[in-house]
Amino acid sequence: MRIQTKITLHYLALSTGILVLLNAFILYFESRFNYKDFFARLEARVNITADVNLFPNEKTIAYQEARNRYLEKLEGEKEQVIKADASGHFVNVDLPAEFFDVITANGNAEYKGDKKFFAGKIVTKDGNKYMVVVSAQNPYGLQEIQDLQEILLYGFLGSLIIIFFVGKAFSYYTFAPIRKLTDKVNTITSSNLHMRLDDDGKDELAELSHTFNNMLNRLETAFETQNNFVSNASHELRTPLTIINSEVELALNQQGLDANQRDILGTIQSETNKLTQILNGLLTLAQSGYDGQKQNWQNIRIDELIWEAIGSVKKIQPQSNIEVDFADLPGNENLLNVSGNNNLLNLAITNIISNACKYSEFRLVTVKLRVDGNRVIISISDQGIGIPSTELQHIFVPFFRASNTHEFKGHGVGLPLALNIIRLHKGTIGIRSEVNIGTEIQVFLPSAGI
Template sequence: MKIQTKITLHFLALSTAILLLLNAFILYFEYQFNYKDFFKRLEARVNITADIRLFPDEKTKAYQEVRNRYLEKLDAEKEQLIKSGPDGKFTNPGLPKVFFNDVINNGNAEFKKNNQFYAGKIVKHGDDKYLVVVSAQNPYGLLEIQELQEVLFYGFIGSVIIILFAGKAFSFYIFAPVRKLTDKVNTITSSNLHMRLEHTGKDEIAELSETFNNMLNRLETAFETQNNFVSNASHELRTPLTIINSEVELAINKTKTDSEEHTILTTIQSETNKLTQILNGLLTLAQSGYDGKKQNWQTIRIDELIWEAISSVKKIQPQSDIEVDFADIPSDEQLLNVSGNNNLLNLAITNIISNACKYSEFRLVTVKLSIEDKKVIISIKDLGIGIPATELQHIFVPFFRASNTHEFKGHGVGLPLALNIIRLHKGSIGIRSEVNMGTDIQVFLPAASA
C-alpha cells in the first residue's frame, strides 16, 4: 500500500473518530437537556397542583384558569394527591418503588422509566402531610431525539465522504514533490548519471534530494571506474596473455614430447588458457551489468534462441543429451517474442544448459518452453549431482562453487553471468535442486507484448 493511501486512510480514521466522539457528546447533552426540561415542566405542575388542591383561594382559581387555558396538556398526564396516615407514613399507591422511597426520604424526587416521567414532593398542610405526584410521557422529546439522531447519522455519512475526498486531495497535494522526485529519479540511468535532482528550501524533500545527489556522485564515480576498466582490460590484459600463449606454443613445438621442459611448458599453456577464460568471463560479467539501453535491443523469438543455444552447447560438448519440450507453447507466435539482446540472452541460456549437461555427466537434460501471465518460462531440468540445500543461496555469487563440484572443471562465473543478463532483461531466475536427484532452473522473461 502506498504511503499516500495510508495517509488518506489514517486521516479518514482520525476524522471519523472525532466525528463519532462529537456526535456522542451532542446526543448525550441533548438527552440531558431534554430530560431536565421535561422534569422542570413536571415540577411546575406539581407546585401548581399542590397550590390548587391544598390551598384554595382566589389566587388558586386564577392558577387553575391559567393552567387550563395556557399550559400544554402532557401525554398521559396524571395527578395524584396522597395523604399520609395517622402515623405520618404514606402508603405506596402503585408508584415505582425507587421513586416512592426517594420522595419519602428526601422530600422530593424525579424518576424516569422508559418514556414515563415522574415528579413529586411532600407538602405540609396544617398537621397533615401530602404527597403530590405528577406523571406524564414525553413522546415529543423522544421524537426530537430520534430526529436529531437521524440528522447526525446522515451528517456523519456525508462528512465521512467529504473527508475521504478531502483526504485524497490533501495527500495528493502533500506528495506532489515526492512524485516529481520519483519521476526525475526514474529518468536517471547509467547513461546519464551526470544528471542531478533540483532542490530548494530546507524541508525533508530537499534533504532527500541532496541525499540522492550524493549517492549519484558515488555511482557516477563507480560507473566511470568500471567503464574505464572494461574499456581498457581487453587490450591491456588480453594482449600480454595472447603473447605469452603464442611464445609458449612456439617453445612447445621446439621441445621433445617426453622432456621435462615440454611438461612445464604444457602446464604454463594450460594455466594461461584458463586465465584467459576467467578474464573473458569477468569482462563479460562486468559488461552485462550495464544499462540495457547501451545494448543492441531487438525482438527475439525465444524458441529459435533455445535452438541456437542448444547448437552452441553441442559444438562444445558433442556428447550432450538434450531433449526439447515445446508441447505447451501457444498457437499465437507473438507470445513467444521477447525484447532483448540476442547475443547476451544466447550466452545466458547456453551457460545454464551447458552447466546442466556437465553436472549431470551428460545424462538427459530437458529444456521446456511455456507461456504464463505474459511471461516466457524456460525450464532446464537435469538428472545430475544437484546442489546442497545450504548452498543454494550462494550459487549466484561469482566464483562460488558447490562443495560437490570439485571433480568438474569450472570457474563459478557462468550462473552469475546468466543472472546478470536475465535481470538486465527485467526477468528472474528460479531454482529447485536436490542432491543426487538433479536441478531444475527456470528462467522468467517478460513477453514483448507485456
C-alpha cells in the first residue's frame, strides 16, 4: 500500500474517532439537558399539587387557576397523593419499585421508566405523611433526541465522505514534492550521472535531496573509475599477454628443443590463453553493466535471435545436439519483439545454450519459446549433471563453479555475464536443477510488441 493511501486512511480513521466522540458528547449532554428540563417541569407540578391538595388557601387556588390557564398539560400526566398509614409507612400501589424505594428513603426522587417520567416528594401535614407524585410522558423530548440522533448520523456519514476526499487531497499535495523528487531521480541514469537534485531549503526533503546528491557523487566517481578501467584495460592488459603468447610460439618453432622444454613452453602458452579468456570475460562482464547501456537499441525478433545463438554455439561446439520447440508461438508475431541490443542478447543466450550443451556432455538440449502476457520466455533445458541445491544461490557469482564441474573447462563468468545482460534489458532469469537429472534456465524479457 502506498504511503499516500496510508496517510489518507489514517487521517480518515483519526477524524472518524474524533467525530464519534464529538457526536457522543453532544448526544449525551443534550439527553441530560432534555431530561433535566422535563424533571424540572414535573417538580413544579409536584409542588403545585402538594399546595393545592394539602394546603388549600386563596393563594393555592390562584396557583390552580393559573396552572389550568397557562401551564401546558403534559402527555399522560397523572397526579397522586398517597397518605401513609398510622405507623408512617407507605403502601406501593402502582409506582415503579425503584422509584418507590428511593422516595421513601430520601423523601424525594426522580425516575425515568421506559416511556414515563416520575417525580415526587414526601410532605408532612398535621403529623401525617403524604407522598405527592406526578408522572407524565415526554414524547416531544424523546422525539427531539431521536431527531438529533438522525441528524448526527447523517452528518457523521456526510462528514466521513468529505473527510475522505479532503484527506486524499491533503495527502496528494503533501506528497507532491516527493513525487517531483522521484520523477527527477528516475531521469538520472548512468549516462547523465552529472545531474543533481535541488537541495535548497532546510526541510526534510532538502536533507533527502542532499543525501541523494552525495550518493550520486559517489556513484559518478565509481562509474568513471569503471569506465576508465574498461577503456584502458583492453590495451594495457591484453598487449603484454599477446606479446608473451607470440614469444612462446616463436620459441616453440625453434629447432633443438627437448621434450621437457616443449612441455614448459606449452604450459606457458596454455595458461596465457586461459588468462586471456578470463580477461576477455571480465571486460565483457564490466561492459555489460556499463558500456552496454550506451549501445543503440532496436526491436529484435527473439526467435531469429535464438537461431543466431544456436548457430554460434554449433560453430564452437559442432557436436552439440540442440532441439528447438516453437510450438507455443503466439499468433501475433509482434509479441516476439524485444527491445534491446542484438549483440549483447546474442551473447547471453549463446552462453546459456553453450553451458547446457557442455555440462550435459552434448546430450539433447531443448530450447523453447513462448509468450505469457507481456513477457517473452525462453526456456533452455538439458539432461546434464545438474547443480547441487545448496549451490544454486551462488551460480550467478563471478568465478563460482559448482562442486561437480571439475571435469569441465570453464571460468565461472558466463552465467554472471548473461544475468547482467538480461537485467540490462529489464528481464530476469529463473533456474531449477537436480543433480544427475538436468537443469532448466528460463529467461524472462519484456515484450516490445504490447
